[in-house]
Amino acid sequence: MAYPRVASLKTHDDFVSHLRDSDIEMPSDAEVESGDASPLAQSFEVHGQTVGNRWSILPMEGWDGTTDGLPTDLTRRRWRNFGLSGAKLIWGGEAVAVRHDGRANPNQLLLTDKNLSAIESLRQELVDEHESHFGRSDDLLVGLQLTHSGRFSRPNIKSLTEPRTVQRNVVLDRRVKITDDSAIFTDDELSTLIDDFIEAAVRAEKAGYRFVDVKHCHGYLGHELLAGRERTGKFGGSFENRTRFLRDIVSGIEAATNDLKIGVRLSLFDFLPFHPGADRVGEPEPGGEPNKVFGGGEDGLTIDMTETSKLVDLMHEIGIRMICTTAGSPYTNPHIQRPAYFPPSDGYTPPEDPLAGVARQIAAVAEMKKKHSEMIFIGSGYTYLQDYLPNVAQAVVKAGMADSIGLGRMVLSYPDLPADVTAGTVWQRKKVCRTFSDCTTAPRNGIISGCYPLDPFYKKRDERKQLNDLKKALQA
Ligand SMILES: Cc1cc2nc3c(=O)[nH]c(=O)nc-3n(C[C@H](O)[C@H](O)[C@H](O)COP(=O)(O)O)c2cc1C
Ligand code: SF4
Numbered sequence: 050m051a052y053p054r055v056a057s058l059k060t061h062d063d064f065v066s067h068l069r070d071s072d073i074e075m076p077s078d079a080e081v082e083s084g085d086a087s088p089l090a091q092s093f094e095v096h097g098q099t100v101g102n103r104w105s106i107l108p109m110e111g112w113d114g115t116t117d118g119l120p121t122d123l124t125r126r127r128w129r130n131f132g133l134s135g136a137k138l139i140w141g142g143e144a145v146a147v148r149h150d151g152r153a154n155p156n157q158l159l160l161t162d163k164n165l166s167a168i169e170s171l172r173q174e175l176v177d178e179h180e181s182h183f184g185r186s187d188d189l190l191v192g193l194q195l196t197h198s199g200r201f202s203r204p205n206i207k208s209l210t211e212p213r214t215v216q217r218n219v220v221l222d223r224r225v226k227i228t229d230d231s232a233i234f235t236d237d238e239l240s241t242l243i244d245d246f247i248e249a250a251v252r253a254e255k256a257g258y259r260f261v262d263v264k265h266c267h268g269y270l271g272h273e274l275l276a277g278r279e280r281t282g283k284f285g286g287s288f289e290n291r292t293r294f295l296r297d298i299v300s301g302i303e304a305a306t307n308d309l310k311i312g313v314r315l316s317l318f319d320f321l322p323f324h325p326g327a328d329r330v331g332e333p334e335p336g337g338e339p340n341k342v343f344g345g346g347e348d349g350l351t352i353d354m355t356e357t358s359k360l361v362d363l364m365h366e367i368g369i370r371m372i373c374t375t376a377g378s379p380y381t382n383p384h385i386q387r388p389a390y391f392p393p394s395d396g397y398t399p400p401e402d403p404l405a406g407v408a409r410q411i412a413a414v415a416e417m418k419k420k421h422s423e424m425i426f427i428g429s430g431y432t433y434l435q436d437y438l439p440n441v442a443q444a445v446v447k448a449g450m451a452d453s454i455g456l457g458r459m460v461l462s463y464p465d466l467p468a469d470v471t472a473g474t475v476w477q478r479k480k481v482c483r484t485f486s487d488c489t490t491a492p493r494n495g496i497i498s499g500c501y502p503l504d505p506f507y508k509k510r511d512e513r514k515q516l517n518d519l520k521k522a523l524q525a
Contacts, residue, residue: 052402054390055435056483064437068404075408076444077437083473088447089439089454090471092137092188095370095425096310098259100453101137101188103446104467105427107373107457108141108194108262108314110157111499112492118146118159119167123497126506127461128171132178134460135468138453139175140373140427141194141262141314147242147249150213151197151270152204154492160195160249168193169256182468192260192312193253195246199270200225200232201380207495215239215273216280219336220322221381236282239294242270247301250309260310260371263298267386268378271295272316275360276343288356292363299367312371313364317413318344318352322381323397331384331397344376352413361421373427373455374414379489385409387457388433389484394523395493396486403433403484411441415450425452432458435481439470458482462503479503491516 052071058064061079068075082088089103113123120128124143131139145160145168146152152159160168172191180186200212200221212225212232222228234242250261265271274294277285284293299311321337339349346353361372377385383392384399388406392398399406410430418426428451434441442454459466463480480503487501491512499507501516 052404054483055404055433055437058437061437061440064440071402071404073402073404073408075404075411075441076448076450077440078444078447079440081439081443081470083471087471088443089467091446093425093452095190096260098190099188100190102135102467102471103442103453104134104136105138105140105373105453105455106131106134106136106460107427107429107455108143109457109461109498110143110153111497112154112156113497114156114158116155118149118152118157118161118164120158120171123499124158125171125174128175129178130464131460132175133182133468134456134464134466135183135471136456136460137189138427139189139191140312140455141192141264142171142175144194144196144198144264145249146204147195147197147245149204150211151199151202151242153196153198153201153269154203154207155205156497157198160193160252162252165252165256168252172257190259192262192310193256193258194262194264194314195249195253196264197242197246197270199268199273200227201269213270215270215277215284216341218341219338220334221268224322224380236284239284240297243294243297243301246298247305250298250302250311251305254306254309258309260312261302262312262314262373263295264314265295266314266316266375266378268381272319272343272378275356276319276341278340288359292360296363296367299369303368310371311369312373313369314373314375315357315360316344316376316378316386317357317374317410317417318354319377320345320382320385321349323384323400325397329398331382331400352409354413354416358417358420361417361424365421365424370423371425371427372417373429374410374417374451375429376410376413383489386430387489388430389486390433391483391485393486393489393493394520396489407431407433411445411450415445415448418450418452427451427453427455429455429457431456432482433484435483436476436478438466458484458488458500461488461500487516490520494519
């Protein structure tokens with residue numbers, strides 16, 4: 050595809066000219082301010098708690114827990130890095146399964162009674178690291194992401210899909226090897242799962258987390274239910290039924306906890322599944338069903354957030370005040386979800402300038418923020434902006450298009466980015482994530498995740514050679 054790498058856009062003027070020439074709309078400030086009075090250093094309030102600045106860390110797992118679901122030293126290091134980043138909102142840390150069959154991989158964290166103190170110490174290490182760098186943590190808000198991975202569950206063996214889902218889907222059933230209805234959760238099974246979410250939330254509160262994220266994104270179970278239009282019974286069909294899972298979890302958590310807050314990570318919109326077409330460029334996979342896409346238009350390839358907006362209203366009604374936005378799914382349309390120049394091994398060459406993907410998410414969040422100004426929205430998908438991430442982040446926050454800027458991949462390669470921006474220190478160009486996608490390619494091939502190209506800690510590990518050999522073999 051004919052689009053330049055962001056690293057080749059040497060000045061902010063070059064970046065802005067490229068956006069203009071490509072009809073990609075997003076705001077960007079020429080100068081990034083630093084210091085306590087700067088736009089990104091401003092605090093905001095949510096649920097009566099002060100959040101000390103406009104940076105959030107997005108949830109990111111490393112496929113590096115034990116098979117019992119306990120954190121390892123690698124998990125702890127990642128969480129300490131989240132703490133030293135300087136971001137004042139830690140959105141979920143990483144996906145933590147509420148029970149074994151919902152783990153996305155055999156090394157995903159699991160929130161059982163047995164694992165409670167370890168999951169608590171993970172938070173404590175993050176907070177301690179934050180305090181040691183910034184002298185306080187009273188304005189730091191830390192939540193835990195709760196998940197069931199639904200059709201993308203692989204709880205026992207890395208290479209073995211053990212999907213549980215809510216409705217059949219021609220393209221996705223093929224991908225995860227569903228051949229009959231036995232993978233579909235019954236209504237009773239979903240009711241049991243609701244109880245499991247509630248129990249996990251009680252544990253999260255005991256472990257000191259201030260909020261839980263009831264995950265509804267990326268094609269996992271909660272998200273799939275939102276699009277369960279063809280499901281029959283009390284969890285499918287009407288909007289009311291498709292949101293029952295969320296509503297029942299929220300009311301159950303409220304009844305069972307003392308002061309735990311609830312947020313939702315939500316795919317605001319989605320597209321049909323893509324696959325590599327001619328020359329490996331991504332294209333919609335034949336057979337996709339637009340009716341099973343949440344937040345999509347009639348063709349499944351455009352955005353229609355009518356129902357998303359209705360859902361945000363509903364969330365407000367049931368006491369939710371924070372939404373961590375995202376879009377699409379890393380399995381089915383990664384160019385929508387995490388724009389990248391270099392695709393992961395199971396991906397495809399992006400069918401568009403990845404900056405268009407960044408702009409799409411920014412515009413969707415701005416639309417929701419405009420309609421629902423009473424809610425706090427966290428933006429995602431900014432990493433591809435690379436050297437211009439702070440410029441766009443500042444402009445977005447100043448324009449009120451999002452309340453906080455979430456960092457995903459960038460924090461793996463450049464953990465102290467928020468602190469550097471606030472302090473106005475020299476931009477550490479060699480730490481800037483260039484979206485090589487190794488942190489996705491590795492786990493897709495059974496290797497722990499990490500920033501192998503740029504993080505000196507991962508550069509030295511044996512897995513780096515394993516990963517490079519694998520990439521060579523895949524290219525051959
Ligand atoms: C290695 C890796 C692990 C991730 N794990 C999670 C996760 O556990 N939960 C989640 O909601 N999103 C997860 N994501 C998605 C990120 O939170 C984020 O939405 C995405 O990377 C886009 O943001 P970015 O452009 O800043 O990277 C993960 C992304 C990566 C790269
Ligand atoms: S491996 Fe590192 S450079 Fe590559 S996408 Fe992930 S964080 Fe970015």
